[in-house]
Amino acid sequence: xxxxxxxxxxxxxxxxxxxxxxxxxxxxxxxxxxxxxxxxxxxxxxxxxxxxxxxxxxxxxxxxxxxxxxxxxxxxxxxxxxxxxxxxxxxxxxxxxxxxxxxxxxxxxxxxxxxxxxxxxxxxxxxxxxxxxxxxxxxxxxxxxxxxxxxxxxxxxxxxxxxxxxxxxxxxxxxxxxxxxxxxxx
Amino acid sequence: xxxxxxxxxxxxxxxxxxxxxxxxxxxxxxxxxxxxxxxxxxxxxxxxxxxxxxxxxxxxxxxxxxxxxxxxxxxxxxxxxxxxxxxxxxxxxxxxxxxxxxxxxxxxxxxxxxxxxxxxxxxxxxxxxxxxxxxxxxxxxxxxxxxxxxxxxxxxxxxxxxxxxxxxxxxxxxxxxxxxxxxxxxxxxxxxxxxxxxxxxxxxxxxxxxxxxxxxxxxxxxxxxxxxxxxxxxxxxxxxxxxxxxxxxxxxxxxxxxxxxxxxxxxxxxxxxxxxxxxxxxxxxxxxxxxxxxxxxxxxxxxxxxxxxxxxxxxxxxxxxxxxxxxxxxxxxxxxxxxxxxxxxxxxxxxxxxxxxxxxxxxxxxxxxxxxxxxxxxxxxxxxxxxxxxxxxxxxxxxxxxxxxxxxxxxxxxxxxxxxxxxxxxxxxxxxxxxxxxxxxxxxxxxxxxxxxxxxxxxxxxxxxxxxxxxxxxxxxxxxxxxxxxxxxxxxxxxxxxxxxxxxxxxxxxxxxxxxxxxxxxxxxxxxxxxxxxxxxxxxxxx
Ligand code: HEM
Numbered sequence: 001x002x003x004x005x006x007x008x009x010x011x012x013x014x015x016x017x018x019x020x021x022x023x024x025x026x027x028x029x030x031x032x033x034x035x036x037x038x039x040x041x042x043x044x045x046x047x048x049x050x051x052x053x054x055x056x057x058x059x060x061x062x063x064x065x066x067x068x069x070x071x072x073x074x075x076x077x078x079x080x081x082x083x084x085x086x087x088x089x090x091x092x093x094x095x096x097x098x099x100x101x102x103x104x105x106x107x108x109x110x111x112x113x114x115x116x117x118x119x120x121x122x123x124x125x126x127x128x129x130x131x132x133x134x135x136x137x138x139x140x141x142x143x144x145x146x147x148x149x150x151x152x153x154x155x156x157x158x159x160x161x162x163x164x165x166x167x168x169x170x171x172x173x174x175x176x177x178x179x180x181x182x183x184x185x186x
Numbered sequence: 187x188x189x190x191x192x193x194x195x196x197x198x199x200x201x202x203x204x205x206x207x208x209x210x211x212x213x214x215x216x217x218x219x220x221x222x223x224x225x226x227x228x229x230x231x232x233x234x235x236x237x238x239x240x241x242x243x244x245x246x247x248x249x250x251x252x253x254x255x256x257x258x259x260x261x262x263x264x265x266x267x268x269x270x271x272x273x274x275x276x277x278x279x280x281x282x283x284x285x286x287x288x289x290x291x292x293x294x295x296x297x298x299x300x301x302x303x304x305x306x307x308x309x310x311x312x313x314x315x316x317x318x319x320x321x322x323x324x325x326x327x328x329x330x331x332x333x334x335x336x337x338x339x340x341x342x343x344x345x346x347x348x349x350x351x352x353x354x355x356x357x358x359x360x361x362x363x364x365x366x367x368x369x370x371x372x373x374x375x376x377x378x379x380x381x382x383x384x385x386x387x388x389x390x391x392x393x394x395x396x397x398x399x400x401x402x403x404x405x406x407x408x409x410x411x412x413x414x415x416x417x418x419x420x421x422x423x424x425x426x427x428x429x430x431x432x433x434x435x436x437x438x439x440x441x442x443x444x445x446x447x448x449x450x451x452x453x454x455x456x457x458x459x460x461x462x463x464x465x466x467x468x469x470x471x472x473x474x475x476x477x478x479x480x481x482x483x484x485x486x487x488x489x490x491x492x493x494x495x496x497x498x499x500x501x502x503x504x505x506x507x508x509x510x511x512x513x514x515x516x517x518x519x520x521x522x523x524x525x526x527x528x529x530x531x532x533x534x535x536x537x538x539x540x541x542x543x544x545x546x547x548x549x550x551x552x553x554x555x556x557x558x559x560x561x562x563x564x565x566x567x568x569x570x571x572x573x574x575x576x577x578x579x580x581x582x583x584x585x586x587x588x589x590x591x592x593x594x595x596x597x598x599x600x601x602x603x604x605x606x607x608x609x610x611x612x613x614x615x616x617x618x619x620x621x622x623x624x625x626x627x628x629x630x631x632x633x634x635x636x637x638x639x640x641x642x643x644x645x646x647x648x649x650x651x652x653x654x655x656x657x658x659x660x661x662x663x664x665x666x667x668x669x670x671x672x673x674x675x676x677x678x679x680x681x682x683x684x685x686x687x688x689x690x691x692x693x694x695x696x697x698x699x700x701x702x703x704x705x706x707x708x709x710x711x712x713x714x715x716x717x718x719x720x721x722x723x724x725x726x727x728x729x
Contacts (some may be wrong), residue, residue, distance in 0.1 A: 007325075035332060038325040039318075080324065091299065099301060105517040106300065108313045109311040110318030 001047050002111050003036035005073075009050050010036065012072040016060070029053035041113055044136060063141040070145020074153055086153065093151050093158060093179045094128050097121050127178035130160075140165065140173045147177060157182045187707045192274075200282040202267065206231050208277040210245045212614040218302035222285070223260070234261060237550030252279070257286065262286075266294070268309070270680055275659055279696075287316070291305050318696035338712070353528075364406055368399035375399075387542040416553045419700060423468040423557060425582040427713040430507050431456045431496050431619045436689055437476045440493060445484050450491055450514075454482060457497040462619055464627075466716065472576075475554050476509060478547035478572045483513035490571070503582050510575040518671055526564065527552045551576075583714065606721050612636045612654040614621030614644040614671060616663045621712070624658065627714050628721060640664065641671030648678040656721060661688035661699060669695075669702045676703035686711065 013022045029049040036042070051069065055062040078086060089103045090096030096103075097119065104116035117134035132143050144160055152156030159178045162168035196203055201218035210231050214224070226234050231248075234656065238257040242248045248470040250269055258267040259726075269283015284307050287293050293313040303310040378384065384392070407455050414420050431454070438454045445452035456462065476494075483492040484598070493512040498505050518526070527548050555562045560578025611633045615621050625635040638644035641663050658673065661668040686699040687705040696707045706722060 034336075035329055037329070039322055081320050085300070085314060085317060088294060088299045089301070095301075102300065102305070106311055106314050106316075110315050 002038065002043060002114065003040045003042055004038045004111075005047055006036040006042060006078040006118060007038060008073050009047070009054070009069060011076055012069060013054060016141055021057070025050065025053045025057050028057055036155040039111065039144060060139075066139065066141040067145035070142045070147075071074055071152070074145060074149030078153055083153075083172070086150075093147070093156050093177070094121070094155050096150055096154075097128060097147070097177065109143070127159075127176055127185075129163075130175045130177050132173045132175070138167075140167075143175065146170075147175070153181075155182050156180065195278065196282070200269075200280075200305070201304055202269070202303055203280050203282045205274060205278055205280045214280070220370050221302060222265075224294060229429075230257070234268075238263060238266070249279070253714060254284070256281075256285075259353060260380055287313050297627075333480050356528075365403065366404070368403040371399040372396050373401070376494055398478065400419060404547070413546055413550050413553075416550065416557070420492045421554075421557060423471060424548045425466050425468055427464045428467045428469045428472065428580075429462065429464050429619075429623055430472065430498070430509065430711055431461060432689070433473050433476065434494055434496050434509060435617070437473060437480050439689065440477070441480055441484055444481075445492065448484065450484070450487050450489065452480070452492045453494070455493060455495045456619055457495060459622075460498040460505065461496045461507070463498065463500065463505055464578040464623065465506075465507065466583045467578070467580040471558055472509075472555050472578075475558070475576050476511075478551045479509075479511045479562075479576065482517065482547060483511045483574070484573070487513045487515035487571070500582065504579055505582055506579050508575055508577050510573055512571065512573045514571040517568045517570050517572055519568050523564050523566060527562075529688045543602040604630065607632030609633045609656065609721065610636070611721065612638060612647065613642065613659045614638045614641065614663070614668065615660040616640055616656065617660070624712075624717065627717055631658055631718055632720070633721065634640065641666035641668065641674075644671050645674045645678070648675050648680050650679065653680070653682060655682060657682065657684040658720075658722075659684055659686045659704065661686050661695065672699065672702040672704050683723065 005177060006123065010022055013025055017108070017132065029046070029048060051065050052062060054060070055065045056066070074086075077083065085103065085107070089099040098121045100114075100119040104114065108114040108116065115135070117132060117136070117139075119133075120131040122129045122131075130143075130147070132140070140162060144162065147160050148158050156179045161176050163176050164172070164174035166173050193451055197216055201216040202222070203389060204212050204215040204219050204226065207213050212226050212229055212231060212234065215227060218227075228323050231245075232243075233235075237243075237256065238259050239257040240251045240254055242246075242251060252273060254270060255268070256270050258269075260266070266286040266288070267281070267283050268286045269278055269281055271281050284303060285293060286298050287309055291706065295309070296565070302308055363558065375396050379389060379392050379396075383617055412421075434454050438452055442452055444533060456644075480492065491512075491514055495510045496507070497510075498507045502507075555576055555578060558576075558578040559580060560576065561591050563575040563577060565570065565575075566572035591672065606628055609632070611628055613621065613624055613628070613635055615624065615637065616639055621637050621639070625637060628635050636647070638647065642665055644657075644659075645666075657672075657680075659668040659672055663671075663698070666674070668688075675684065681706050684703060685708060686704040687708050687710050688695060688699075689710045699707045708716070712720075
């Protein structure tokens, strides 16, 4: 994955636990680069090793780390110029989720070797069915965090449940997403 | 009118298009165009747009430029559209294009989103590329900042390492010089001793010289070891209860003879009650620094006086103690001051040869001051004298004492059920400072304390009726000293406990005190715990 992803992990750890912890985690993950270059491609193994090292060092389940990283990713990407791109891709959670593939494809103009996942949406029961397909394993908790993060960006409350898992033999991971404005009762 | 298929295609492929009829009036727009200019249908082309490039001021101009890359300006705005005019059907023609991206922010200010651009439309991607470039620029800047910072830190470390290296070489050069000098004397005179024609008088003079140089050498080596230990960070404080004026008194007493020999006065002054507070610090280290400062002051003063002034400022449970050593010596220039604290500084060594000392005193004192939680300040005026001030911070010892302490006569017991409650104690002590401290400590523990300021008035109290539970007797007092006072009190028939306190640890004095009838003999300064242990008659508990 591109360095930007690893940079975001670095920013999250540094912000939440301090720079010295990041050095420890990096060492634990066997990463020797002093810093990540945003537009350089790194093996997926580096990203997985970092996430695992955070989980082990902070004594958290890996799913929690991925979820937290998903939420953080939206904040992180939202701060810089990428935030405008997300906002321009949709004016609420449902719209953005429907535009994810187009967005990643447009992002790929700048990140030519991007291997983004693919998302498909379908309105269902007053909510949204979100299907997630990726050649990378184990990232469903990341998606859960990302969608929560997207909700926060639009000031919406998001309920998301995984209803099918590729790990469990389903053709792809699938989620039911429901949103309502934040601060309103269910 | 175009056919439906063509219309749908136009709509799908060019959401920013608009159609103009033969009169130059806009008749339809694509969905995205409608977001940009919601009210343009029914309005004339030239009322909405300027056709900037190729420049066109009439429909005929426009028609002659069909198919060319065309730039439109939206009137009364900064916004522009890029595209081309094309014939649709008889009478109607269309503009197909999209917003022009000028810089990375312009596109996001249009009232449209990414979904309003047709998938094949590269202009949105162009906006994205600019965004990406921008982000990348920030990424580089962050990286450069990080590298610059690392470089700065490394350069700093390198410079410091070089400085330390130079200082070490200087130090080693100086050490070998300083050690060689007495060594040369020792070896030289030892050789002379072996000569035959040396008479007894010469022999003893040589031996004396060897001994003196040996002592000096030992002092230097001790100091070097001390300094090495401090610099290696292997020096820790031994924290206990400390009364600073007591240490100052010891130091002043110790150097008193040297001052007398030089014909200068050496006095101690305690300013304010706070200075008397027992604090938690390291008496040995404070004493070591003071011996250096006061010793130097005496060394470099030929006329006048050396004054040691103790003061303290308390804030809450912390105290800042200042011990200022004022001298009327030769003083120093501003450039000399920083060099003072270097080992074997020129300034010091030229004198040590003449006056003794190792030339390491200040070099040791400064890190010690830091270890004590403070520093040494220096103020000096050439020809007028200098002030060296040891300033350090510490905790107040034990539960804070409340000053001012009792009237010297009979302080009331402060506690009804302290370890000393119900006890009557006579404190014989000439120093007001010590009177205050000791009486405060004992009355806080519940004792009733009588104070006698000298030996004679203490003796006078024993009229056959007066019978305290304990007498605490200072040994060094003007008039009759504590030992004589003890003898006289015993001769008046008092059989109770008398314990002696002294600042001098001489065993002859100890024997005298015990012979005179003292039950115990203790060294000052004394901690609160030790004092209480003595008072309740349990000196075995002394630390
Ligand atoms: C402007 C915002 C965004 C940017 C710049 C961005 C960019 C990226 C990049 C660079 C990767 C790494 C893929 C690679 O390097 O091959 C990635 C992966 C991913 N993105 Fe995004 N993304 C954004 C927003 C989102 C959002 C809002 C979601 C979902 C709600 C999302 C879902 C994912 C997922 C799940 C992956 C993991 C890779 C995988 O599943 O195979 N992204 N994205």
